[in-house]
Structures are given as structure tokens and as C-alpha cells.
Amino acid sequence: MKDTLVFDARNIRDGVFNNHEVEILTSQLELDLDDVQFISPVRGTVQLLRHSEDNIYVKAEVFTDIEMQCGRCLEPFEEDVTATFELQFTPVRNPEDIKSEGDGERYYDGETFDISEDARQALVIQIPIWPLCSQTCEGLCHGCGVNLNEEHCTCQNTDKIESETPSVNSPFAVLPQLLETAKSENKSKSKNRKEIISKNGTSKT
Numbered sequence: 001m002k003d004t005l006v007f008d009a010r011n012i013r014d015g016v017f018n019n020h021e022v023e024i025l026t027s028q029l030e031l032d033l034d035d036v037q038f039i040s041p042v043r044g045t046v047q048l049l050r051h052s053e054d055n056i057y058v059k060a061e062v063f064t065d066i067e068m069q070c071g072r073c074l075e076p077f078e079e080d081v082t083a084t085f086e087l088q089f090t091p092v093r094n095p096e097d098i099k100s101e102g103d104g105e106r107y108y109d110g111e112t113f114d115i116s117e118d119a120r121q122a123l124v125i126q127i128p129i130w131p132l133c134s135q136t137c138e139g140l141c142h143g144c145g146v147n148l149n150e151e152h153c154t155c156q157n158t159d160k161i162e163s164e165t166p167s168v169n170s171p172f173a174v175l176p177q178l179l180e181t182a183k184s185e186n187k188s189k190s191k192n193r194k195e196i197i198s199k200n201g202t203s204k205t
């Protein structure tokens with residue numbers, strides 16, 4: 001069992017897949033996210049293949065267990081996270097020769113290479129931004145706050161009744177009245193204006 005994701009290319013036998021079982025502390029991978037607890041070390045398999053003049057092909061599968069808080073019912077829940085990734089390391093003797101690294105393309109000094117950051121990123125991408133304990137999670141009641149996955153409450157019904165019949169407390173309840181008064185005010189105003197205009201008109205001619 002290997003406890004690091006730093007590999008020495010000189011130990012890789014040519015022409016065959018060199019398999020490594022790994023177990024790494026999450027602190028070592030800097031897996032430190034808000035609202036996510038890593039509850040087991042990162043374990044997995046890393047396969048290395050050296051080919052054509054010290055090029056290293058890497059195929060890795062890593063997994064861990066996390067605990068998060070459900071975005072709907074706020075209960076903590078556990079989930080396993082698995083990530084797979086492939087990389088290609090090309091030896092570069094002169095750092096100036098390093099071109100921009102494409103997707104999965106890496107350079108190394110021909111001796112050691114580190115896939116910690118690749119493993120970290122691959123795992124982080126798998127962690128949901130809006131975690132749900134279940135797709136069918138009912139969440140919490142807006143009225144009394146009970147977890148609707150566990151119990152039912154009576155305020156759900158009253159919520160419905162309130163939304164069906166316009167309540168007096170609603171700011172919109174007074175709207176029809178306001179509109180009526182506004183209309184009649186406009187009418188009387190326009191009347192006055194007409195009177196003024198006609199008065200002015202007659203005074204001019």
C-alpha cells in the first residue's frame with residue numbers, strides 16, 4: 001500500500017502496467033471544503049505504463065466517503081465519491097521546453113511526478129454543489145419546520161387554504177380598491193383639465 005501520489009518513474013518496469021494500491025490522508029491531498037466532511041482516507045488504484053522513451057501513461061481510480069448536509073431537510077448524510085482520470089506525462093529536461101498543458105497532458109523531469117492535484121480536482125468535481133440526501137427528499141415544512149420525510153404536519157393544509165383564498169393580510173388584497181379610486185381620481189382630474197383648457201381657449205379667442 002502506497003501512502004503518497006508521488007511516483008518515481010525510474011521504478012516503473014517497461015512494457016507492463018505497474019499497479020499501485022494507494023491510501024492517502026485527505027489532509028495530504030488538501031481536501032478541505034466548506035460544508036463537506038471527508039470521513040475516510042482516499043483509496044484507489046493507480047496504473048502506470050512507461051512507453052516510448054520515458055513517457056508515462058497514468059490511469060487512476062480513487063474514492064472516498066464524505067458527509068454533507070442535505071440542502072432541503074438539513075440532515076447530515078453520507079455519500080461515497082469515486083473519480084477516474086487518465087494522464088500522460090512527457091519528460092522535459094529543460095523547463096523552458098514546457099508548452100501549455102492540455103487536458104490530461106503533463107510534463108515531468110524524467111524522474112518523479114505527482115498526481116495529488118489531479119486526484120484532488122477529480123474528486124472535488126464529483127461532489128455535488130447542491131447536495132440532497134435523496135432526489136425525493138421532502139425537505140422541511142415552511143410553517144412549523146418539521147422534517148417532512150419523517151412526519152406529517154397539519155400546517156401544510158392551512159398553507160393551501162391561505163393561498164387559495166386571498167387573505168386580508170396580503171398586500172395585493174387592497175389593489176382592486178386602489179385601482180378603483182385611482183380611476184375615479186383620474187376622471188375627475190381630466191374633467192377639471194378639460195374645463196381649464198376650454199376656459200383658456202375661450203379667453204384666447
Ligand SMILES: [Zn+2]
Nearest residue numbers: 070073133137
Ligand atoms: Zn434531505
Ligand SMILES: [Zn+2]
Nearest residue numbers: 141144153155
Ligand atoms: Zn408544518
